[in-house]
Amino acid sequence: MTSKKPAGRVRVALLGCGNVGASLASMLTDPNRLAEIEMHAGVSLELAGVAVASLTERRPSLLGVPAQLLTDDAKGLVERDDIDVVVELIGGIDPARDLIEAALRAGRPVVTANKALLATVGSELADLAASNGVELLYEASVASAIPLIRPLRESLAAERITRVTGIVNGTTNFILTRMAESGEDYHEALAEAQRLGLAERDPTYDVEGGDAAAKIAILASLAFRREVRASDVYVEGITAVRPIDIEFAAHLGYAVKLLAVAELVQGGPDLSVRVHPAMVPKSHPLAAVRGAYNAVFIEGEASGELMLYGRGAGGAAAASAVLGDLVVAARHLRSGGSSPAPSRRGPVSFRPLEELSSIFYLNVDVVDRPGVLAAVATVFGHHGVSIRSMEQVGLGDEARLVFLTHVAREGSMLATIEDLHHLDAVDRVGSVLRVIGSSDAPDPSAGPGLARP
Numbered sequence: 001m002t003s004k005k006p007a008g009r010v011r012v013a014l015l016g017c018g019n020v021g022a023s024l025a026s027m028l029t030d031p032n033r034l035a036e037i038e039m040h041a042g043v044s045l046e047l048a049g050v051a052v053a054s055l056t057e058r059r060p061s062l063l064g065v066p067a068q069l070l071t072d073d074a075k076g077l078v079e080r081d082d083i084d085v086v087v088e089l090i091g092g093i094d095p096a097r098d099l100i101e102a103a104l105r106a107g108r109p110v111v112t113a114n115k116a117l118l119a120t121v122g123s124e125l126a127d128l129a130a131s132n133g134v135e136l137l138y139e140a141s142v143a144s145a146i147p148l149i150r151p152l153r154e155s156l157a158a159e160r161i162t163r164v165t166g167i168v169n170g171t172t173n174f175i176l177t178r179m180a181e182s183g184e185d186y187h188e189a190l191a192e193a194q195r196l197g198l199a200e201r202d203p204t205y206d207v208e209g210g211d212a213a214a215k216i217a218i219l220a221s222l223a224f225r226r227e228v229r230a231s232d233v234y235v236e237g238i239t240a241v242r243p244i245d246i247e248f249a250a251h252l253g254y255a256v257k258l259l260a261v262a263e264l265v266q267g268g269p270d271l272s273v274r275v276h277p278a279m280v281p282k283s284h285p286l287a288a289v290r291g292a293y294n295a296v297f298i299e300g301e302a303s304g305e306l307m308l309y310g311r312g313a314g315g316a317a318a319a320s321a322v323l324g325d326l327v328v329a330a331r332h333l334r335s336g337g338s339s340p341a342p343s344r345r346g347p348v349s350f351r352p353l354e355e356l357s358s359i360f361y362l363n364v365d366v367v368d369r370p371g372v373l374a375a376v377a378t379v380f381g382h383h384g385v386s387i388r389s390m391e392q393v394g395l396g397d398e399a400r401l402v403f404l405t406h407v408a409r410e411g412s413m414l415a416t417i418e419d420l421h422h423l424d425a426v427d428r429v430g431s432v433l434r435v436i437g438s439s440d441a442p443d444p445s446a447g448p449g450l451a452r453p
């Protein structure tokens with residue numbers, strides 16, 4: 001490590017004092033907590049400065065931060081000589097990226113919770129940290145206080161991980177749970193999430209799957225030791241999921257969840273990294289994850305199945321993980337050593353979605369007349385998609401056919417849907433959901449592990 005070793009207190013620059021930053025600031029100005037940390041971790045932390053975007057006279061009392069610590073000059077704070085560690089809690093790409101790079105170049109370890117930045121330029125930042133001999137720590141970035149980064153980087157460093165499946169977005173899990181348990185439609189459940197402060201006024205990043213994509217990119221990079229970015233992730237959100245799908249799923253023994261999946265296809269080297277709503281058997285541990293909770297299910301060759309569970313968001317929970325990283329960075333500054341840098345095993349190739357296989361659920365509204373079912377079944381057969389079960393629900397002059405297929409290729413399923421649209425008797429092809437974590441006849445193209453689709 002090239003960074004200097006502070007003899008006494010480790011002085012912390014905090015960039016951003018919003019939900020997470022304000023919680024962290026209150027922890028770092030609580031003498032009892034600081035004394036506890038010093039006693040059990042052997043490091044003494046001191047909040048040396050706090051940068052915010054807008055500095056008004058009332059800010060110090062509103063934030064509970066001493067006025068002399070507050071500044072609106074984040075760059076100036078990062079470059080101050082007396083700073084030992086920088087914590088970035090601004091979020092987004094700019095100016096967070098510049099500020100982190102400046103800190104790393106100045107030989108200062110950085111702690112961040114910034115998933116959007118890590119899923120975009122995480123490997124560049126990791127390289128910059130390594131070339132400056134300092135640490136870049138980001139335990140809070142994926143699921144706040146749920147330990148995921150350190151377990152993947154350190155505890156599972158020798159494990160051959162085959163699949164990571166997560167419910168990593170609390171907003172969408174709350175909405176889907178609400179739809180399942182109270183029968184509300186998507187819009188009603190979203191409004192309730194917003195009323196409770198569990199969804200942003202503009203919920204796009206959460207409900208369209210962008211947040212989960214950034215998180216699974218970070219987890220996939222660590223689990224498979226390859227460079228995976230948010231832009232590599234196939235993404236479908238939850239806005240098209242309807243109460244009828246959730247009802248049918250429940251009737252068939254499944255829960256509907258927004259899953260973030262990263263897996264080695266056929267044992268590798270290709271990866272598949274994707275976010276989409278899926279039907280999960282009620283017996284699967286992920287099906288029991290309700291409300292705003294998160295869980296990540298990890299499958300490894302020797303480790304078997306592991307699940308990490310907890311509240312995946314919230315200022316205090318995220319601040320707790322940031323503080324844990326700060327203690328690690330401070331210890332290393334004090335006594336030497338460093339956390340292992342994420343290793344990368346060379347180029348990554350992604351298996352196109354059309355080549356993956358899964359069991360599918362889909363519902364089709366048809367005119368209720370003789371021969372229609374046979375015509376629909378012929379389309380499935382034409383594309384080699386074998387039907388596992390079918391139920392028919394009467395809708396006056398129409399009928400809704402609800403299918404569950406055997407394992408089928410995504411490409412074949414897409415071709416089936418395309419042809420169904422061209423049948424005269426078909427009024428509407430409704431939701432299509434992949435079924436995850438359910439067994440079927442062995443499928444040579446599916447990935448390894450127990451939770452095979």
Ligand SMILES: NC(=O)c1ccc[n+]([C@@H]2O[C@H](COP(=O)([O-])OP(=O)(O)OC[C@H]3O[C@@H](n4cnc5c(N)ncnc54)[C@H](OP(=O)(O)O)[C@@H]3O)[C@@H](O)[C@H]2O)c1
Nearest residue numbers: 016017018019020052053054089090091113114313314318
């Ligand atoms: N909230 C969570 O539950 C959670 C959980 C895990 C991870 N995270 C991550 O933690 C990070 C922070 O999230 P948050 O919810 O705390 O965000 P937030 O509430 O929006 O706070 C952002 C803070 O950054 C400050 N800021 C913005 N531009 C700045 C600039 N140019 N210079 C200095 N400060 C600037 C803002 O200043 P003003 O106060 O003056 O506007 C504000 O204090 C994000 O990367 C997020 O993804 C959040």
